[in-house]
Amino acid sequence: MSFVGVDGLRAVFAILQAAGMLAAAPLLKAVIKKMKARLQNRQGPPLLQVYYDLAKLLHKEPVRSETASWVYVAGPRVYFAAAIAATTLVPVLMATAPLEAAGGILLLVGTLALGRFALATAALDTGSAFGGMGASRDMTIAALAEPALMLGLFTSALAAGSLNLGGLVRSVLHNGVTFHPSDLLAFAGLFIIVIAETGRIPVDNPATHLELTMIHEAMVLEYAGPDLALVEWASAVKELLYLTLLADLFMPTGIGTSTAPGAIAVAFVAWAGKVFLLAVAVTVAESTNAKLRLFRVPELVSISLGLAFLALAIRFL
Amino acid sequence: MFRLLEIGLPVALVLRLTTVAVTLALARHTSWCRRVTLGGSIVASVVTVGVSIRVLASGIAIDGVLLRHVASAMVFGYVITPLSAWFLLVLGLVAVPVAAYSVGYFAHAIAPSRTAGVGIGLNVLLGAIEVVFSASDVIGFLFAWELMTLATAGLVATDHEARTSRRAAFLYLVMSHVGTGCLVVAFLILAAKSGSVSFSVLLAGPIVARPLRDGLFVLFALGFGVKAGMIPLHVWLPEAHPAAPSSISALMSAVLITTGVYGLVRVCAFGLGIPAVSWGFALMALGTLSAILGVLYALTQNDIKRLLAYSTIENAGIIVLGLGAAMTALGYARRDLATVAVVASLAHVLNHAVFKGLLFLGAGSVVMATGTRELERFGGLMRRMPWTGLFFLVGAMAIAGLPLLNGFVSEWLTFQALLLGFTSTSGLLRLNFPLSGALLALTSALAAACFVKAFGISFLALPRSSAATDAHEAPLVMLVPMASLAVLCVVLGFAPGLVLRMLSGVTTSLPGLTTSTNLVSSGLGLASPLPSFDHLVPPIFGVALVGSLMVSAVVAARTGLTIVRRAPTWGCGGELSAQTEYTATAFSKPLMMIFRAVYRPTQEVEALAEVSPYFPHEVRYRAQIEPTFERYVYGPLLRAVLRAADGMKGLQAGSLHAYLAYVLVLGVLLLLWLGGTS
16 A cells, blocks of 8 residues: 555645535435435425535634533534544545554544543633533443443454554455355444434434433534534534445445546445445434433433444454 | 763652751741751652653653661662653642742641641651652562651641541551552562562562452552542542641642552552453443542532542542543453553653642632632632732633543543444444443533533622621742642643653553654544644644634624723622622532432521511521442441441450460460361
8 A cells, every 4th residue: 555655645635535425425414414305205405505504604603502512613624524534544546545544443433532532621611501412422322332232343454453443444355245144243243333323213313402301402402503514514524424434344346446537436336336235324313213311312322332343243253 | 061960860759858957957947947948859759750751751760778687678769650650740849839838838737847748747647649650669668658648647736736637647658558458468479479568570470360369459449548548549639638738638649649549550450460341441440430429529519628539439430431432442452452551641640740730729729728628618819919819710621621631531532442442342242332421421510511511600799707808819939839730731732742651651561552753743542633632622622622712702892992981790680799699509509419329518698677477587597418439338448447346355354464374375275277287
């Protein structure tokens, strides 16, 4: 992989990939919304509506609470920055991540945690009970999801012998996708975690603004205008990132191993197809389930933890 | 200059003794006394840092004599090995800012009549810890260990009018002495078997055979575990740390617990011969338990200093977890794994000392400004104490293990060690490694939740009491030390290679680890792609993060002049006030419900209504978590001790005749025994 030999090239690669993910992320949200609407026999908003909404929010006047300090302003910005920075750690079209030399999976999880920390802290700044409620619930669910996420990632990492996402993808490519039972279990476990981390039903409902049930929405309830746009956009990037990660870990087939335009084109189609399939899975899960009570979420997450542990045990014992 | 550093430790100790003497002489002139005692302490700590850096840089131990007692021909020597130097460095790096902070803090928070006492206690404590880290024989070590315990107990009881402080000091003394008792017994056995009291003989390898060696390990683990705050030996810690003045609490949490860790490393891991695999797993289990329970208890605390104290238990757990992994690796003779794990553990000793010192100092400023330790009575301090808030935020992010700060580095290393442990060992037992890893992940995520709460409830939104409304920023002399610790959090997070370069001297000096002197560029852990450790969080990722931050600022900047409109927060139809804010109790409520098997909470809600039960004018809510260890471990133990004491009362009836009879019986028995043996 001499592809990322030069620092300058690497930086260009990182910027291109981050820009691409930023541009594509709202579309994923739109596709899921559209499919969900169709499943409910509705027409649904046009695909570009998400982009229009973002543009509208970005042009609005920022309104901020009188009680808030600079932490409130910093929250969405750090959240957004962490999401962008995280995209540079994940292989998307190439079997190597732009900033591969960094701390790998652990840095990815840590960077996303940084964004979450910033947003949850900022949510406490307005003095509204909603912000606190959202922050408390979001941190709770994140804390519960963390061990299952890590154990799932560890299973893949140990099988590949690398904690580095690029190395991991290359190892799976090299060995071929086998649909080993352990992979299937780990995939199921991580899929649950992705649902929890991206705030989808049955863990959270991204469409609700009902006091008692919102989690992520409660946390960002006070944000308006450009601040809100950043949060929405970053959440979309995060979702795309998680789906890409799932595709990378379990089925990197088609991902580019050279910079030839043909290989990149194939990789793009393969990536888009895989993310679309995962989006279908998310949509179906969201449309066929009811939102769980907050205190039932631990049960769901422990199922995921159990699956991850079984995957590990099957793989290595 | 370098020649002077060769005798740096005695110089530092003499400086501390002189400071104590001058402090005593100046006891009546409070402000002079404060300056002298803290100034002397700073100078001595700087000397200590100098000595330790010299040893770490050269990798050559410095030894010498502290005291020669002519009459008994006893010599108390010291030897600063690279391992000792590492712990001395941690001590110095925290002690300097703590003492500087105290110049401002003591003036406001310590009664004038007690300044001299606290100053002397501080100097004695630091000197005793320095001797603990460097004593070369058992006698000197135990003497310093005891002095350290007594000095700490005195400092905990500074506010001795309060019953809680006295109780905390008493509990600390009891627990410490149980621990010291275990150490004395274990050292006596070793000394009897080896015929020497010098560590160089005593801790040179396996002196006794297996079953007894296991017993020695248990005794040492108990003795050092008490000081390290390991669960279930932790009960004193959440009482004693908050009771002391805040800058002393910082020192206790950052440095005092490391004496226990030092003992575990020096004796249990590298002093009793090659550790058994079971020892390693035992320490891993205890470490994991401490980490997870420590953070769970921290989450429910609403007293900021108690919260920090429980979080110290959590971090001690992470340190011990790394050490346990190292001992397991030593047992399996896996050098590379043992090296990574030891490095992880020792790096976390430093990182924890830095961010916990910072957090305790920040908490001290807040407590000084508001006069309370209750999170529920803070709020809105970010506007009143902007700098303290910023530094506390840095500490909170570091302790939550977020990238670009130092906490992330040692957590990364610990994860590496655990994963490497799984791949490089075999059998069913190796599942322990990823399981500890999963629990460590849970711990760090819970720590993040805990510090979102600690920072958010204290510093953000509206003030929750008049005390918080009237709070003022701490003086410069207290802010600068906090700033320096905050900077250290960032520097150590951004350039982790610094730490590893210093630690490579330590790892080469310890038996059973890789002798490669170039830890930095050897690639640590699981097929690490890092060309060198400096790239753990490579500058380029920092640049990426900062670049993204600028992008976000640009994206959010509206075309044209951006005028931010300020509006009141929607108060759900009512007036927004401190009552409508989310409270600390409410913040941790979901986790309390989810982990109720651990907490076993009892709560009662009482609604006081005059007219109709549907319109209560007052609602009282009381929630309590069960003190599991206090009730189910120490309760029965205490009752058994009291019962035994009660039973023995008859023996000591105060009758002279009875006592003479005992002497007679004992004399006869001794004669019979001696006659039998000869």
